[in-house]
Amino acid sequence: MFKKLRIKASTKRSAIQDIKGSAMNWLQVKLIVAVADVEIIANVLEELGSGGVQISDDPQFDSDISAGQEAVIAFLPEEIDQQDFLSQLQQRIQLLLTENLFETTPRLLTKTVSESNWTNTWQDHYQPVRVTRYVTVVPEWIDYSTQREDEILVKLNPGKSFGTGMHPTTQLAISCLELTMRGNERVFDVGTGSGILSIVADKFGAQSIIATELDEAALGFTQENFELNQVEQKIKLLAGSLLSPIDTQADLIVANMLPEALIPLLPQLDQHLLPNGQVILTGIIKAQATKIKAEIQAQGFLIDLTLHSEQWVCYRLKRQSESV
Numbered sequence: 001m002f003k004k005l006r007i008k009a010s011t012k013r014s015a016i017q018d019i020k021g022s023a024m025n026w027l028q029v030k031l032i033v034a035v036a037d038v039e040i041i042a043n044v045l046e047e048l049g050s051g052g053v054q055i056s057d058d059p060q061f062d063s064d065i066s067a068g069q070e071a072v073i074a075f076l077p078e079e080i081d082q083q084d085f086l087s088q089l090q091q092r093i094q095l096l097l098t099e100n101l102f103e104t105t106p107r108l109l110t111k112t113v114s115e116s117n118w119t120n121t122w123q124d125h126y127q128p129v130r131v132t133r134y135v136t137v138v139p140e141w142i143d144y145s146t147q148r149e150d151e152i153l154v155k156l157n158p159g160k161s162f163g164t165g166m167h168p169t170t171q172l173a174i175s176c177l178e179l180t181m182r183g184n185e186r187v188f189d190v191g192t193g194s195g196i197l198s199i200v201a202d203k204f205g206a207q208s209i210i211a212t213e214l215d216e217a218a219l220g221f222t223q224e225n226f227e228l229n230q231v232e233q234k235i236k237l238l239a240g241s242l243l244s245p246i247d248t249q250a251d252l253i254v255a256n257m258l259p260e261a262l263i264p265l266l267p268q269l270d271q272h273l274l275p276n277g278q279v280i281l282t283g284i285i286k287a288q289a290t291k292i293k294a295e296i297q298a299q300g301f302l303i304d305l306t307l308h309s310e311q312w313v314c315y316r317l318k319r320q321s322e323s324v
């Protein structure tokens with residue numbers, strides 16, 4: 001029994017077209033984990049560019065799991081480099097194990113499956129989602145009209161990139177943008193993925209936006225999403241790591257990335273932030289919040305707003321020297 005399906009971009013636009021049309025086989029990647037480890041492993045799968053992530057939680061229906069365990073399941077289309085995906089997945093798990101982030105060691109199972117059993121569910125669940133008071137995220141292929149005058153629509157096409165609006169960290173970042181932005185800000189969006197936070201920042205009245213992304217394979221989808229929302233003129237998309245591709249300063253920097261990317265970002269913030277600038281950081285799992293907080297303070301920032309969702313935390317920062 002699948003208790004929930006987290007909607008994540010599939011791997012390629014052509015894969016989406018295959019989902020909609022002809023039959024194909026997929027590699028099912030199934031990780032048997034302790035219940036407490038579900039979020040982190042689902043997040044890793046999504047960051048690596050998996051398809052829809054299902055979570056199976058009932059041993060009656062799933063003989064691979066026993067009490068206290070759940071299975072996090074992703075499907076990889078034939079056309080992506082599955083071996084590369086699996087090797088990256090194993091490396092990430094190893095890294096997280098060395099940081100003692102799992103309650104138990106995840107068990108990896110793989111098998112080839114036909115698409116028919118899951119793609120309908122995948123599409124059925126990828127529906128418009130009202131993320132905040134104002135923002136609704138809508139899959140490109142769904143006809144949706146605003147339900148309220150002040151509703152802000154963000155149209156997205158799943159691609160290899162992360163950021164469908166369904167993940168708690170994306171939702172935290174959007175909520176924090178909504179709480180923070182007053183209009184006319186220069187915004188940097190680090191690790192833009194699908195581009196969702198840049199699009200939202202534009203809708204909230206940003207003066208200009210620069211988005212960076214390490215994963216060059218995702219950039220085509222990001223650009224398509226900018227065009228879909230007619231914000232491509234406003235947002236400059238740069239390939240590269242963290243803030244390194246940028247040599248200017250912003251009023252607001254937003255980043256939704258795992259701590260392994262956030263920690264090296266912290267020393268880059270000060271030089272990229274205008275006076276009275278603010279920073280929104282999420283992607284932080286509660287177990288790592290203390291470590292991140294210490295790093296934030298060590299870099300001369302303080303946290304003036306904290307938001308939580310499920311096991312995730314979002315911090316808004318400003319310089320300690322500008323705290324009054």
Ligand SMILES: C[S@@+](CC[C@H](N)C(=O)[O-])C[C@H]1O[C@@H](n2cnc3c(N)ncnc32)[C@H](O)[C@@H]1O
Nearest residue numbers: 162163170191192193213214215241242256261
């Ligand atoms: C969790 S996703 C967030 C995507 C989107 N911003 C959102 O909020 O949904 C993190 C993104 O950061 C990118 N990323 C990871 N490390 C990075 C780095 N060092 N520099 C730039 N982007 C990075 C990943 O490729 C991924 O697209």
